[in-house]
Amino acid sequence: MNIEKIQNLYSELIDTAQLNEWQRGYRETINHVNIFRKKIESGSKINPDHDKEFLSKLLKDKTNGVASRGQSTLKNDHFDLFINNSNFLGLVEKLILIPTHINHLNFRSYCKERLAELKTTQVSLIFNRATASCTLDLCPVVDELKFKKLFHYLRKQGLLNVSSVENQDWYIQNKFIAEQFKIALPNKDTYLTNILPWLIYQKEFENK
Incomplete structure (x- = not known):
């Protein structure tokens, strides 16, 4: 896991004012x-x-x-x-x-x-x-096609070592990502930490 890069992405992408409504609704x-x-x-x-x-x-x-x-x-x-x-x-x-x-x-x-x-x-x-919606153990990337793109991006960029869950389904892979991001960001708000994977997907696949 590249903790430094994940922390840098948090600093870059998490705008608490902009995300306030999502954070509150979540x-x-x-x-x-x-x-x-x-x-x-x-x-x-x-x-x-x-x-x-x-x-x-x-x-x-x-x-x-x-x-x-x-x-x-x-x-x-x-x-x-x-x-x-x-x-x-x-x-x-x-x-x-x-x-x-x-x-x-x-x-x-x-x-x-x-x-x-x-x-x-x-x-x-x-x-x-x-x-x-029933657990903070999962991040809110719920569209499986978008999640697969995110998963492969995190692997390709070396942000996470996903080999242990490579052939698993959405739930297990999602839970793994959420766990790893919480380890990398131990002092951050859990809701914002869970939102971060979506912001990474958005940055790489929607905002170009």
């Missing part, structure tokens, strides 16, 4: 999920009537504080079918309680199977975004 989303986590731990269940606004922000809205959904959308009628399905809500609750790799995979797999039955596009981005 924190609010994580805090909101934490509130639901405590409710679930106390025995409460997510209710599609009472908690529709929360579920919409987590899954469907254009932005949820962590990341934009981009062009990846969940149609209103499909969203309603999902949130009124007890199996789906059970998977969401497990993801909120323990946002592990296996719970992410189970959540995504179920959603993709249901969407295939509905003959609609597989919207991986918003399901990755939902997982990233």
Whole structure:
């Protein structure tokens, strides 16, 4: 890991004033999920009537504080079918309680199977975004095509030694990057540290 270069990129790209709105929205989303986590731990269940606004922000809205959904959308009628399905809500609750790799995979797999039955596009981005909304162990680069570009860039530039996760999926590679950046930036705000990989992607692939 090239700690010095990562620290230099933080100094170059992190503008706290410019990122204040994103940082605040990110924190609010994580805090909101934490509130639901405590409710679930106390025995409460997510209710599609009472908690529709929360579920919409987590899954469907254009932005949820962590990341934009981009062009990846969940149609209103499909969203309603999902949130009124007890199996789906059970998977969401497990993801909120323990946002592990296996719970992410189970959540995504179920959603993709249901969407295939509905003959609609597989919207991986918003399901990755939902997982990233449940934990600070992941950075908010939730579009897998963009994430792959970032991953290969970090390897090529020698910023990170990614050989241990080279052949892994989005979740494991994302978690690895987030962990490494926190090691390189131990005294920085966690939300800004998580945002940094996206800013690096943006600098290298969008702002040229």
